[in-house]
Amino acid sequence: MNISQEQTSKTVDSSTRPSSFVNHDRLNTRLADMAKIGATPAGGVNRAALTPEDGKAQLLLVQWATDLGLKVTRDAIGNLFLRLEGTQPDLSPVVSGSHIDTQPTGGKFDGIYGVLAALEAVEAIVASGGVVSRPVEVVAWVNEEGSRFAPSMMGSGVHAGLRSLEAALNLIDVDGVSVRDALQELEPLFESVAQRPLGLPFYRYVETHIEQGPVLERDDLAIGIVTGIQGKHTFRVTVNGEAAHSGTAPHKTRKDALLAAAGMITALSEAFVDPEDITRFTVGRLIVEPNAPSVVPQQVVFSIDLRHPDQEYLEQLGQVVPETCQRHAGPCDVHVERLYTAKPIAFDHQLQDDIEAAARALDLPHIRMLSSAGHDAGPIQSKFPAGMIFVPSVGGVTHNETEFTHPADLTRGTQVLADVLWSLSKEGVDA
Ligand code: GLV
Ligand code: MN
Ligand code: MN
Numbered sequence: 001m002n003i004s005q006e007q008t009s010k011t012v013d014s015s016t017r018p019s020s021f022v023n024h025d026r027l028n029t030r031l032a033d034m035a036k037i038g039a040t041p042a043g044g045v046n047r048a049a050l051t052p053e054d055g056k057a058q059l060l061l062v063q064w065a066t067d068l069g070l071k072v073t074r075d076a077i078g079n080l081f082l083r084l085e086g087t088q089p090d091l092s093p094v095v096s097g098s099h100i101d102t103q104p105t106g107g108k109f110d111g112i113y114g115v116l117a118a119l120e121a122v123e124a125i126v127a128s129g130g131v132v133s134r135p136v137e138v139v140a141w142v143n144e145e146g147s148r149f150a151p152s153m154m155g156s157g158v159h160a161g162l163r164s165l166e167a168a169l170n171l172i173d174v175d176g177v178s179v180r181d182a183l184q185e186l187e188p189l190f191e192s193v194a195q196r197p198l199g200l201p202f203y204r205y206v207e208t209h210i211e212q213g214p215v216l217e218r219d220d221l222a223i224g225i226v227t228g229i230q231g232k233h234t235f236r237v238t239v240n241g242e243a244a245h246s247g248t249a250p251h252k253t254r255k256d257a258l259l260a261a262a263g264m265i266t267a268l269s270e271a272f273v274d275p276e277d278i279t280r281f282t283v284g285r286l287i288v289e290p291n292a293p294s295v296v297p298q299q300v301v302f303s304i305d306l307r308h309p310d311q312e313y314l315e316q317l318g319q320v321v322p323e324t325c326q327r328h329a330g331p332c333d334v335h336v337e338r339l340y341t342a343k344p345i346a347f348d349h350q351l352q353d354d355i356e357a358a359a360r361a362l363d364l365p366h367i368r369m370l371s372s373a374g375h376d377a378g379p380i381q382s383k384f385p386a387g388m389i390f391v392p393s394v395g396g397v398t399h400n401e402t403e404f405t406h407p408a409d410l411t412r413g414t415q416v417l418a419d420v421l422w423s424l425s426k427e428g429v430d431a
Contacts, residue, residue, distance in 0.1 A: 018422045019362060019415035021124040027414055028407045030116050034060065034100075035108040044401020045108055049101035049143035049154075050078065050182035055189050057100045061115065061140060062193065068123055070138070073196035077168055078142040078183050079155040081196065084122050086135040086425065092203040093135040094424040096121065096417060098376060099144030099155075106145075107403025109210045113391075113410060115140045117208040121418035125425075133429040134203055136421055141376045148173045149182075150303070151234050151340035156376035159199050160383040174287065202384040204351060204424050207377040208417045209388060210405050214396030215369060222412045223359045223366035224390030225352050229378045230309040230370060231344035233318045236301060237264065237325055241332040243290065243298035255331045258288055258297035263328035265302065271320050272306070279317060280307040280372070309370060311344050345378050351387030351420075358419040364412055373398075389413050389420075 037057045038047030047053040058080055062072050065082035073081045083093065098114025118138040125132060141159075146152025149171040157163045169180040211217075216224050241257030265283050272281040285303040304321060308314040322336040352368065359366040369390065377386045391413035394404040 016128055016130075017361075018121065018124040018128045018130060018418035019358075021127040022120055022411060022415045022418055023123070023127075024407065024411045026123070027116060027120045027411060030064065030119075031108060031113065031410070034112050034116065038102065040105075040401055042401040044403070045102045045106045046104050047100065047102045047106065048104070048148040049145065050148070050179065050186060052186075054101055055186040057112070058140060058186075059189050061100070061119070062190075064119060065138070068119075068126065070122070072193050074190055074193045075159070075196050075198050076165055077155050077158045077179075077198065078186070079159060080140040080142075080193075082119065082122075082138040084126065084132060084136045086132045088133050088429055089135060091134045091429065092201045093137045094421055095137045095139055095202045095205045096207060096421055097137075097139035097141065098207050098209055099141045101143055101145050101147075103145050103147050103399045105399060105401055107398060107401060109393075109403055109405050109410075110212065110398055111144055111209075113210055113405070113413075114208045117410070117414040117417055118421075120414050121421050124414075124418045125422055130422060132422075132425040134425045134427070136425050143179070144376055146234075149179050150236070152374060153342070153376055153379050154179070156379040160379040161199060162379050162382060165198060202380070203428070204348075205377060205380045205384055205386040206351065206355070206417060206420055206424070207375055207386070207388045208413050209375055209390060210398065210403070211390040211393045212373045212396065212398035213393065216367070216390060216392035217394060217396070219367065220365065221367050222364040222391070222409060223355075223416055224369045225355045225359070225366055226347060226371050226377075226388035226390055227352060227368050228309075228344060228346040228370055229342070229374060230307050230372055231311055231314040232305065232307045232340075232342045232374055233314065233321075234339045235304040235306070235321055236337045236339055237261070237304065237321075238335045238337075239264070239300045239302075239329065239332050240334075241296070241298055244296040246294040246296060249296055254296050256296050257300040257332050260328060260330045260332040260334070261286070261300040261302055263330070264325045264334070267324050267328050268304070268321065271324055272317065278308060281305075307372070309344050314344070342374055342378055345381050347377070347381055347387045348385035351385055354420055354423065355387055355389055355416060358416045358423075361419065362412070362415055364416065389416055
C-alpha cells in the first residue's frame with residue numbers, strides 16, 4: 001500500500017488524531033515548490049541566507065500561512081513565526097520549525113522539511129477539527145547554515161540569548177555585506193508582516209529534520225528520536241605572507257601564505273586522526289589572495305569545523321588548533337580566531353518520551369540516537385525544553401545536491417510531529 005492509499009483509508013477510520021489528517025500530497029508538493037527557489041542544474045538547491053532566493057522562499061511560506069489563517073510575525077533578526085492561536089493565548093506556545101537557507105551544494109530537504117512539516121502538522125490539527133488550547137507556532141529560523149554569514153544557527157542563537165542581536169547584525173559575508181544590510185534589502189517584502197519582540201518564551205520546541213546520516217535507512221527504521229547533538233568548534237585562520245613574483249622571488253626569501261596554510265591543514269588533520277572516527281575535522285573554505293597563478297600567495301584565510309560529542313575532549317581538541325597553526329607558520333604570521341563553540345547538548349527527556357509514545361502509537365519503528373549534525377534545536381534547548389524527530393536520509397547523503405528522503409518517510413515524520421504538537425498544546429492548561 002502506498003502512503004496516499006494509506007492516507008485515504010486512515011481518514012475514514014474513527015481516529016481523530018491529527019496524524020490521520022496529514023496530507024502527503026500537499027506536503028510533498030510544497031517541498032517541490034520550495035525546491036524550485038534556488039534550484040541548481042544538478043537537482044539541488046542553493047539558497048544562501050538573506051539572499052533574494054531566501055526572501056522569495058520566506059514569502060511563499062508567508063502566503064501559505066496566511067491562506068491557512070495563521071498570524072505571521074517577524075523579529076529583529078528576521079526569524080519568521082506563523083501562529084495558530086490557542087483558546088488560551090496568554091500561555092507560551094508549542095513551537096516547531098527549522099530553517100529555509102541551504103549550503104551552496106544543498107539539497108531539497110535539509111531545513112525546509114522541518115519548516116513545512118510543522119506547517120503541515122498545524123494544517124492537520126486544523127483539519128482534524130482540533131482547537132488548540134496553547135498557541136502552536138511554526139518558525140523559520142534565519143541563517144542556520146552559517147555558510148554565507150558565519151557562524152551558523154544565527155537566528156536561533158539570538159532567540160535563545162546565546163549571542164546578541166548587535167553581534168549578529170554586524171556579521172559580514174565574503175563580499176563585506178553585513179547581516180544588517182542584507183535584512184534591509186529584504187525589508188520591503190515583509191511590509192505587511194508585524195514585528196514581534198525578540199526571544200519570546202516557548203513552552204516546548206520540537207524540530208523535524210532529515211537524519212543526514214546512514215543509521216535509519218540501514219536499520220530499516222522510520223523515526224529517530226534525537227537524544228542530543230555533538231559539540232562543535234569553528235575557527236577562522238588568517239595566514240599573512242607577502243606577494244612576490246613567481247619567477248623571480250627566490251624560495252629562501254618567500255613568505256608563501258598558501259604553503260604555510262597547507263602545512264597547518266596537513267598537521268591538523270594528522271593530529272585529529274581518530275581510529276574510531278568520532279572526531280570530525282573539516283577545512284571547507286580556503287580563500288587565497290591575490291589568487292593569481294604568477295603571484296606568491298600573500299594571504300590565506302581558511303575555516304575549521306571540528307566536532308566531537310564529549311565536551312571535555314572537544315575542549316582539548318580545540319586547544320590543539322592555535323598551537324599547531326603557530327608551529328607550521330614558517331616565515332608567515334598566523335592569526336587564529338575561535339568563532340563559535342556549540343557545546344554538546346542533551347534534549348529534554350520528557351520530550352524524547354513524548355516523541356517515542358507518538359511513534360509507537362503510529363506503529364512506526366524507531367530508535368533513540370545522537371545527532372552528528374548541528375540544528376536550531378540545539379541553541380533552543382539551552383533556554384527552553386526541546387526535542388527532535390529524524391526521518392531517514394537515503395545513503396546518509398547531505399550538504400550535497402543529490403540529498404534524498406523518500407516522500408513516505410517525510411510524511412511519517414510529519415505524522416509523529418502532528419500528534420506530539422497536538423498533545424503538547426493541551427499540557428498545563430486550565431480545564
Ligand atoms: C548544520 O548544517 C551543521 O553544520 O551541522
Ligand atoms: Mn539543517
Ligand atoms: Mn545543513
